[in-house]
Amino acid sequence: MGRGLRVLAVDDMPVALERISRLLRESPEVAEVCEAGDPLTALDLIRTRHFDALFIDVAMPGMSGLALAQLLTRLTEPPLVVFVTGYDEHAADAFDLGAVDYVRKPVGADRLAAALRRVVKMLPAAEPAPPPVPDALVSLPVEAAGRTRYVKRREVVFAEACRDTVKLHTFSGVHPVRMPLAQLAEHWEEAGFVRTHRSFLAAVGAITELRTDPTGGLVAHTELGDVPVSRRHARAVRERLFGAARATEPG
Structure with missing residues (x-):
């Protein structure tokens, strides 16, 4: 990987979003962190910017993190997804959607580092061109x-x-x-x-x-x-x- 990761963190709880974003910014693998307090805001960001990975909460009002990940599978080259949640019961569904990792809250620096290593291994060696983003709200x-x-x-x-x-x-x-x-x-x-x-x-x-x-x-x-x-x-x-x-x- 020729550059640091561009990461989007998605969580409807401000305290949890602040924590995961801070840990991501402190990670040497990460070059840029953006935040979204709900899945629809995340979709707006994905329509206009390229992200290597998304760190998504599962349980959110309106649209769940799993539903957001399902929409992302329609992209030609979707960003890698890491679920960050306080629940175990969604792990099977998360991996069925191709999630790179499933991290339990509260997130520790060591556990986050392990998830980032998995993300880096899954990315191509050369930086790909940003894929065209289809209409996410079709x-x-x-x-x-x-x-x-x-x-x-x-x-x-x-x-x-x-x-x-x-x-x-x-x-x-x-x-x-x-x-x-x-x-x-x-x-x-x-x-x-x-x-x-x-x-x-x-x-x-x-x-x-x-x-x-x-x-x-x-x-x-x-x-x-x-x-x-x-x-x-x-x-x-x-x-x-x-x-x-x-x-x-x-x-």
Whole structure:
């Protein structure tokens, strides 16, 4: 390895994140350490930067560390993954996902050094070119009753913000995901979605018409119901619908 490691540490507990980051920065193998307090922030960083390895907590709200690692397997050359957790029962699932190591909390310097040695051995001798990062949010993991189901973006007609949860409205039902609507919009607006309201994001192709509701408000009609369109977003919605209509015109 011709340079130090670029590492991303992911943990929703600030004290645990600070500890693992400090130990990584003190390690001679590591050149750079970035931090993420949740998996979605980690995905944003991975979309724009190259990392040799990720040190990920398993139990996190919204999206687990295992679900994050599953998304990373879709990359052409994913970063190596080391799980850092206080639980033993996920070890088998972690290694099934190709994890390099599974480290128990609290992490000691010697145990971390052993994990870093494994990472270094797994890396190619020459520095590879950063691989192209695909759209990491083309599907979202939805956890319910102890199971994880992946809802594909193309299944979603519209998304509705409800406190700290986003409800994905699909023909198969409504699926809650713990994430900010603004973060979802950031990833999906270039993939055919438009923000219609501060609390709603809709698939442009699912909007059949704009019309006025009985109270005089503007709504976007879809097969799963009407989506409110605020004055602030009305112009952008009309422009996106016009652009989509022109793109489908023959010739």
